[in-house]
Amino acid sequence: MARQTAEERKLxxxxxxxxxxxxxxxxxxxxxxxxxxxxxxxxxxxxxxxxTKGAVYHIWPTQEAFRKDLLQRLLQQNHQLAVSGMLELIxxxxxxxxxxxxxxSQLAGFLFDSLKDDPAFFARFNFYVYTGNPEIRAILxxxxxxxxxxxxxxxxxxxxxxxxxxRTPFTTRAFxxxxxxxxxxxxxxxxxxxxxxxxSLGAQEEAINMYAFSFTSILNQFSEEIPG
Amino acid sequence: xxxxxxxxxxxxxxxxxxxxLEESYHSAVPNAGLALSQVKLAxxxxxxxxTKGALYHLWGxxxxxxxxxxxxxxxxxxxxxxxxxxxxxTEMYQENGxxxxxxEFANAIFDSFSTSQAFAHNVSLFxxxxxQEVHDSFVTEFEGSIALQTLILESVIxxxxxxLVEPHTLVELIVAMSALLQxxxxxxxxxxxxxxxxxxxxxxxxxxxxxxxxxxxxSYTEPQDPTANQTVHPTDTPGVLEVALDFGSGEPx
Numbered sequence: 116m117a118r119q120t121a122e123e124r125k126l127x128x129x130x131x132x133x134x135x136x137x138x139x140x141x142x143x144x145x146x147x148x149x150x151x152x153x154x155x156x157x158x159x160x161x162x163x164x165x166x167t168k169g170a171v172y173h174i175w176p177t178q179e180a181f182r183k184d185l186l187q188r189l190l191q192q193n194h195q196l197a198v199s200g201m202l203e204l205i206x207x208x209x210x211x212x213x214x215x216x217x218x219x220s221q222l223a224g225f226l227f228d229s230l231k232d233d234p235a236f237f238a239r240f241n242f243y244v245y246t247g248n249p250e251i252r253a254i255l256x257x258x259x260x261x262x263x264x265x266x267x268x269x270x271x272x273x274x275x276x277x278x279x280x281x282r283t284p285f286t287t288r289a290f291x292x293x294x295x296x297x298x299x300x301x302x303x304x305x306x307x308x309x310x311x312x313x314x315s316l317g318a319q320e321e322a323i324n325m326y327a328f329s330f331t332s333i334l335n336q337f338s339e340e341i342p343g
Numbered sequence: 344x345x346x347x348x349x350x351x352x353x354x355x356x357x358x359x360x361x362x363x364l365e366e367s368y369h370s371a372v373p374n375a376g377l378a379l380s381q382v383k384l385a386x387x388x389x390x391x392x393x394t395k396g397a398l399y400h401l402w403g404x405x406x407x408x409x410x411x412x413x414x415x416x417x418x419x420x421x422x423x424x425x426x427x428x429x430x431x432x433t434e435m436y437q438e439n440g441x442x443x444x445x446x447e448f449a450n451a452i453f454d455s456f457s458t459s460q461a462f463a464h465n466v467s468l469f470x471x472x473x474x475q476e477v478h479d480s481f482v483t484e485f486e487g488s489i490a491l492q493t494l495i496l497e498s499v500i501x502x503x504x505x506x507l508v509e510p511h512t513l514v515e516l517i518v519a520m521s522a523l524l525q526x527x528x529x530x531x532x533x534x535x536x537x538x539x540x541x542x543x544x545x546x547x548x549x550x551x552x553x554x555x556x557x558x559x560x561x562s563y564t565e566p567q568d569p570t571a572n573q574t575v576h577p578t579d580t581p582g583v584l585e586v587a588l589d590f591g592s593g594e595p596x
Binding site: 124125126127128129130131132148160163164170171174181185188240241242246252255256259274285289290293295296297298299300301303304306307308311312314325328329331332333335336337 | 352353355356357359362373382387390391397398401408411412413415448466469470472478482485514515518519521522523524525526527529530532533534537538542551554557558559561562563574
């Protein structure tokens with residue numbers, strides 16, 4: 116074998132590093148730190164709180180344990196925001212306040228506007244690199260499942276108010292997965308090119324954002340009027 | 344001062360953690376300790392079957408390796424990029440059978456992206472958006488993707504005798520479709536069953552991505568001839584878009 120140049124070796128080592136980002140052996144899983152939050156250090160938290168590191172370590176045995184709780188906290192925050200927004204709109208629709216056909220699109224619009232600049236929401240994307248790790252995957256998946264459990268019944272209720280239902284082969288779950296994916300993707304794109312995603316559509320008063328428009332499109336296509 | 348309960352302290356420390364994260368998010372300084380920090384020189388050496396010394400011979404420190412790794416990922420950043428889209432495209436036209444429909448095409452794109460290593464690398468770059476070089480690579484790569492998708496969508500729209508609904512633009516539709524693709528690929532990383540096909544059997548196979556694409560195209564466009572305007576009834580979806588995508592030469596330039 117010809118001797119590799121330093122440049123070739125360098126490339127080989129970089130490739131190996133890049134692959135390690137995605138290949139994750141199960142043996143590593145146990146020892147993995149939640150590194151995506153690596154810039155949040157227990158020592159900084161202690162300093163900011165004006166306590167000793169020991170005081171923080173009294174609560175979490177390790178830095179990783181702290182970061183894992185922090186991830187869960189971040190995921191919950193966004194979730195609560197979405198749930199309370201949803202409940203308000205559903206209540207208004209049930210009382211006949213406002214146009215019920217607009218309620219869902221308003222909620223979608225509100226979600227995109229509140230989440231697109233939210234660091235806590237954005238932080239989750241750092242973790243997808245680590246989805247080879249079953250533990251991280253479980254935390255992220257649990258949040259998605261929670262969304263489904265919390266929103267599923269309301270989406271069904273909302274469709275019922277409109278006299279609609281999901282049509283075969285579409286399901287509430289498929290709808291929520293698709294629209295959650297769209298929200299994630301648009302928020303990511305917003306971070307790169309805000310001008311491409313921060314588009315307001317329609318006449319001034321009824322203008323809705325791109326997520327609201329796409330959300331409503333998908334809801335309409337995935338559902339049908341209940342006959343009779 | 345009243346004694347603060349353990350639970351309260353726990354909460355306040357988590358609050359601070361959120362604040363620190365927010366500060367780092369707004370900071371212009373990319374933090375090499377983010378997504379790449381799991382890649383330790385010792386492990387790289389292990390993987391490559393060399394000594395740590397061999398790597399330290401090339402990079403003075405762990406941090407220098409991370410810097411180079413980041414640049415490497417930037418150079419090879421090809422998500423939604425033209426490479427994969429073209430690959431999916433060429434593959435579909437290889438056989439001498441009929442050209443694919445919108446649905447088949449979307450299914451193939453989802454399969455290609457969701458399993459691509461490039462997609463995973465791309466996700467790891469997201470922690471580094473504050474880095475101008477990383478940011479620019481995302482912008483350039485998406486511009487290429489818009490150019491290619493524009494050709495494909497123009498053909499879809501004209502073949503189906505439809506036109507864009509005012510005041511929507513093709514770029515908007517492409518942004519929405521790409522966002523959907525990216526989001527669904529992330530969902531798939533949490534478990535294949537999360538993006539399970541809606542219809543699995545053969546010809547009628549329908550992925551979530553294809554279903555979303557059909558919904559978006561139908562909302563962003565309307566029939567060319569308004570008198571023939573049967574408002575597209577949802578159940579008509581497959582029929583309306585069931586055109587073969589024939590680009591003549593078999594490949595967009």
